[in-house]
Amino acid sequence: MGTTMLTIAETAAWFKERDNFLVLTHRRPDGDTLGSAGALVQGLREAGKTAHALYNPETTPRYARFVEGCWAPDGYISEHIVTVDTASCSLSPLNGEEYFNAVSLCIDHHPSNTHYAEQSCLKVDAASCGEIVYKILMALSDGISAKSAERLYVAVSTDTGCFLFGNTTADTLRVASLLVEAGAPHRQLNKLLFRTKTRSRTIIESMIYSGLEFYFDGAVAISTITRAMMESSNANEDDLDDIASLPGSVEGVIAGITLREMASARDCKVSVRTSQSVDAHAISSHFGGGGHKFASGFTVEKTLAEVKEELLEILGACFAAQNGN
Amino acid sequence: MGTTMLTIAETAAWFKERDNFLVLTHRRPDGDTLGSAGALVQGLREAGKTAHALYNPETTPRYARFVEGCWAPDGYISEHIVTVDTASCSLSPLNGEEYFNAVSLCIDHHPSNTHYAEQSCLKVDAASCGEIVYKILMALSDGISAKSAERLYVAVSTDTGCFLFGNTTADTLRVASLLVEAGAPHRQLNKLLFRTKTRSRTIIESMIYSGLEFYFDGAVAISTITRAMMESSNANEDDLDDIASLPGSVEGVIAGITLREMASARDCKVSVRTSQSVDAHAISSHFGGGGHKFASGFTVEKTLAEVKEELLEILGACFAAQNGN
Numbered sequence: 001m002g003t004t005m006l007t008i009a010e011t012a013a014w015f016k017e018r019d020n021f022l023v024l025t026h027r028r029p030d031g032d033t034l035g036s037a038g039a040l041v042q043g044l045r046e047a048g049k050t051a052h053a054l055y056n057p058e059t060t061p062r063y064a065r066f067v068e069g070c071w072a073p074d075g076y077i078s079e080h081i082v083t084v085d086t087a088s089c090s091l092s093p094l095n096g097e098e099y100f101n102a103v104s105l106c107i108d109h110h111p112s113n114t115h116y117a118e119q120s121c122l123k124v125d126a127a128s129c130g131e132i133v134y135k136i137l138m139a140l141s142d143g144i145s146a147k148s149a150e151r152l153y154v155a156v157s158t159d160t161g162c163f164l165f166g167n168t169t170a171d172t173l174r175v176a177s178l179l180v181e182a183g184a185p186h187r188q189l190n191k192l193l194f195r196t197k198t199r200s201r202t203i204i205e206s207m208i209y210s211g212l213e214f215y216f217d218g219a220v221a222i223s224t225i226t227r228a229m230m231e232s233s234n235a236n237e238d239d240l241d242d243i244a245s246l247p248g249s250v251e252g253v254i255a256g257i258t259l260r261e262m263a264s265a266r267d268c269k270v271s272v273r274t275s276q277s278v279d280a281h282a283i284s285s286h287f288g289g290g291g292h293k294f295a296s297g298f299t300v301e302k303t304l305a306e307v308k309e310e311l312l313e314i315l316g317a318c319f320a321a322q323n324g325n
Numbered sequence: 326m327g328t329t330m331l332t333i334a335e336t337a338a339w340f341k342e343r344d345n346f347l348v349l350t351h352r353r354p355d356g357d358t359l360g361s362a363g364a365l366v367q368g369l370r371e372a373g374k375t376a377h378a379l380y381n382p383e384t385t386p387r388y389a390r391f392v393e394g395c396w397a398p399d400g401y402i403s404e405h406i407v408t409v410d411t412a413s414c415s416l417s418p419l420n421g422e423e424y425f426n427a428v429s430l431c432i433d434h435h436p437s438n439t440h441y442a443e444q445s446c447l448k449v450d451a452a453s454c455g456e457i458v459y460k461i462l463m464a465l466s467d468g469i470s471a472k473s474a475e476r477l478y479v480a481v482s483t484d485t486g487c488f489l490f491g492n493t494t495a496d497t498l499r500v501a502s503l504l505v506e507a508g509a510p511h512r513q514l515n516k517l518l519f520r521t522k523t524r525s526r527t528i529i530e531s532m533i534y535s536g537l538e539f540y541f542d543g544a545v546a547i548s549t550i551t552r553a554m555m556e557s558s559n560a561n562e563d564d565l566d567d568i569a570s571l572p573g574s575v576e577g578v579i580a581g582i583t584l585r586e587m588a589s590a591r592d593c594k595v596s597v598r599t600s601q602s603v604d605a606h607a608i609s610s611h612f613g614g615g616g617h618k619f620a621s622g623f624t625v626e627k628t629l630a631e632v633k634e635e636l637l638e639i640l641g642a643c644f645a646a647q648n649g650n
Contacts, residue, residue, distance in 0.1 A: 163488045163501075164519055166512045170505035176488075177498035187491045194489055198576045199543075202534040209531035218524075251523045275516070 003106070003115040008132070011121040012139035014105060015044060021051040022078035023070075024103070026086040027093050028237075029056050031063055031158025031193070033085035036107070036129045038067040039151035040084060043137040046145055052076055056093045060238050062193075066151045080104040085129035085155075088114040107132055111292070127167040130155025131175045146183025153184035154193065161242065162194045166294065203233035208246055214253075220315055221247035224304055225260040244271030244297075254278050255315060259304050268307050271297045277322060278315075286314055328431070328440040333457070336446040337464035339430065340369060346376040347403035348395075349428075351411040352418050354381050356388055356483025356518070358410035361432070361454045363392040364476035365409060368462040371470055377401055381418045385563065387518075391476045405429040410454035410480075413439040432457055452492040455480025456500045471508025478509035479518065487519045528558035533571055539578075545640055546572035549629055550585040569596035569622075579603050582636060584629050593632050596622045602647060603640075611639055 006014060015021075023040055025033040037053045044051035052072030059067065072078070081103045086092075087110035089100040106117035109126040123132050130152045137144050137152075144152075156176055160168045163176065180186045197205075207229050213222045223246055233239075240260075248256025255278045258271040270287070273295055274280040280296035287310075289298020300307060331339060340346075348365055350358040362378045369376035377397030384392065397403070406428045411417075412435035414425040431442035434451040448457050455477045462469050462477075469477075481501055485493045488501065505511045522530075532554050538547045548571055558564075573581025580603045583596040595612070598620055599605040605621035612635075614623020625632060 163498075164515050166515070168511065168515070170502045173488075173498050173502035173505060177495045177502060180495035180498060186493065190489050190491075190493075195574055196576050197574050199537075199539075202537065202575055206531045206534035209527040210535070212527065214524075245520075249520050249522050250527055251521050 003117050003120040006105075006119050006121045008121065008135045008139050011105070011107070011119075011136050014119065015047070015049070015136070015140055018080055019049050020077070020079040021049065022072060022076070022081050022099065023051065023053040024081060024083045024086065024096050024099055025053065025056045025059075025067075025093060026083075026091040027058065029059055029063070029093070030085075031066075032128045032130055032155045034059060034063045034067050035151045035153075035155030035158070036084040036133045038070050039130070039137065039148040039155065040082070040107075040133050041067075041070040042145065042148045042151065043133075043140065046148070047141050052078070054093065054096055054099065057095060058093065062238055063154070066154050082107065083117065084133065085109070087112045089116050107136065112290070125169065125171075127165070127169055127172040128156045128159035130159065131172060134175050134179065144179075144182045149179045149182035149184040150189070153179045153186055153189055157186075157189065158193060161245075162190060198235075198239055200233050200235040201239040204229060204235045204239060204243070205246065207233065208243070212247060212250065214250075215312060216315065216319055218250075218252040219254045219319065220257065220312070221250050221253040221255075222257045222259065222308060222311075223247040224308075225258065226304070227261050244273055244295075248273040248275065255280075255283075257311060259307055261304055262299070265303055266301050267299070268302055268304055269297070269299045270307060270311070271295075278318060283311070283314055283318070286310075328442050328445040331430075331444050331446045333446065333460045333464050336430070336432070336444075336461050339444065340372070340374070340461070340465055343405055344374050345402070345404040346374065347397060347401070347406050347424070348376065348378040349406060349408045349411065349421050349424055350378065350381045350384075350392075350418060351408075351416040352383065354384055354388070354418070355410075356391075357453045357455055357480045359384060359388045359392050360476045360478075360480030360483070361409040361458045363395050364455070364462065364473040364480065365407070365432075365458050366392075366395040367470065367473045367476065368458075368465065371473070372466050377403070379418065379421055379424065382420060383418065387563070388479070391479050407432065408442065409458065410434070412437045414441050432461070450494065450496075452490075452494055452497045453481045453484035455484065456497060459500050459504065469504075469507045474504045474507035474509040475514070478504045478511055478514055482511075482514065483518060487515060523560075523564055525558045525560040526564045529554060529560045529564060529568070530571065532558065533568070537572060537575065540637060541640065541644055543575075543577040544579045544644065545582065545637070546575050546578040546580075547582045547584065547633060547636075548572040549633075550583065551629070552586050569598055569620075573598040573600065580605075580608075580640060584632055586629055587624070590628055591626050592624070593627055593629055594622070594624045595632060595636070596620075603643060608636070608639055608643070611635075 023037045025037045041051045053070040055071040081099050082105045084107050092100045103117040106120045111124045134152050208223045244258040256273040260269045272280040284296035284298045287298040287300050348362045350362045366376045378395040380396040406424050407430045409432050417425045428442040431445045436449045459477050533548045569583040581598040585594045597605040609621035609623045612623040612625050
């Protein structure tokens with residue numbers, strides 16, 4: 001079964017013709033899925049529709065206020081399931097699996113989208129799902145409230161690291177400009193989302209920087225996060241936001257690897273961030289993972305030392321191939 | 326004597342009617358003054374004018390390529406002196422003082438501009454001078470080359486911390502979007518300007534974070550940079566760019582203090598960054614320094630320990646006064 005691709009205008013029309021929506025966010029929800037859901041629910045309600053978001057139990061305090069008042073009440077019977085920023089059914093939130101059998105509409109920007117919904121509004125050039133939701137809401141109502149603008153600013157800015165990441169486009173900046181004009185309190189949001197670190201975050205960053213290991217003349221940097229580090233810094237998942245970008249931010253590094261020891265010593269989560277000619281997806285696919293060209297990841301049942309050794313072999317082969325050896 | 330205020334359109338017309346320009350940047354040149362000058366010279370040349378920038382001997386390697394080919398040749402006789410991003414004559418570059426007696430046009434965004442030029446195109450709501458230059462070039466030629474766009478992106482992005490700082494406006498983001506559309510290689514520029522840390526920088530950051538001291542229930546954070554730290558991290562002045570913002574970025578901190586040991590143990594440079602109700606200028610003025618409400622500094626002939634003790638006394642009095650004790 002395939003999905004029917006909808007344009008922005010068709011998606012807006014689809015919403016206009018229907019009512020009673022339930023919006024789903026993805027597992028380990030980030031600013032883009034929560035901000036997009038919060039704005040979509042808000043915008044649909046302002047357009048006279050009944051819309052709620054399915055409670056996502058993994059929502060962190062950092063983002064909770066951007067979906068406040070959006071969670072569906074007990075017993076809510078929806079007619080149309082809509083997902084935002086969710087590439088596949090496997091990314092269902094912990095309590096959402098039953099809904100993924102019958103998704104009416106998927107709004108997403110991931111190239112890896114598996115076309116699981118009846119209809120899809122898929123824009124793989126968009127840096128964030130928030131940009132797509134912005135356009136849908138504008139097509140739906142020819143305007144956007146300050147509340148929706150705030151939530152979409154959270155979506156767009158967090159997925160682009162405040163317009164810093166390589167996915168940022170001219171269109172991202174244009175949408176951000178329009179969101180600020182529509183009343184998004186970007187100064188407060190930037191301070192909250194990008195200019196504030198918890199003490200635990202500063203401690204774990206300090207540990208990561210001082211423990212960075214460099215290989216291949218500094219082209220590869222490996223950062224290791226052990227359970228002991230997590231305990232001594234008192235860091236939680238929120239404190240590790242975008243932590244995988246740290247090793248790649250060092251001058252001269254082409255491949256930045258973050259190894260994290262999870263529940264046990266043989267439960268390892270790996271993030272790969274690359275630039276230039278190194279294919280992050282190809283590296284992670286060796287371990288059954290995947291992702292994008294410059295950002296990928298995987299989990300594996302090996303020790304940190306074992307994974308590191310294997311990764312260095314793969315990276316060595318990769319550099320050797322590039323140098324024509 | 327006053328200055329005549331020009332609109333964007335009047336400024337473009339002013340350029341159209343004249344030729345042979347010399348563009349001046351300010352002392353300790355940053356991305357905004359250099360990017361603005363580089364783009365203005367480029368845009369004027371593309372409009373058929375003769376234009377050069379006065380060589381600024383303090384230009385760092387980081388920004389040199391954005392004014393490459395712009396420096397005036399020996400013996401160049403200009404008819405019109407234009408300054409960019411320069412609030413007053415006291416900000417003349419080391420070799421530029423003679424020119425500041427006869428500035429024809431000042432393009433600037435600082436509220437503190439002293440109106441020293443015959444004509445001024447002054448837009449105090451602009452986050453960067455680059456935004457103003459962009460509008461002038463568009464009014465001059467109804468278009469902008471990729472080379473000018475690149476230079477203006479440097480100007481706009483560096484003055485706003487890549488759209489993160491509180492000065493960023495909807496218009497900043499709109500101009501940035503148009504610059505990217507015009508060909509500014511924003512991905513490479515962001516990587517170069519904002520996402521690259523030297524190894525020395527990561528080491529010194531790590532040392533600073535692990536050595537942060539907190540006082541007054543975490544409202545004050547003090548960072549100390551000793552000469553020994555500079556030596557062991559092999560850090561230079563470039564590596565310390567914006568380092569004073571680190572303590573203030575920790576959650577809950579209202580006053581972030583950076584103490585730096587300079588040439589001797591009794592030569593101390595202090596940076597104060599505050600938010601909310603704490604007046605950074607007032608704190609530094611106790612030591613003969615000064616600055617703005619939220620950012621100030623001073624140098625003093627005391628040891629780190631002596632300065633710290635005095636600062637904590639002043640901050641204690643400040644908090645006590647605020648709590649009405």
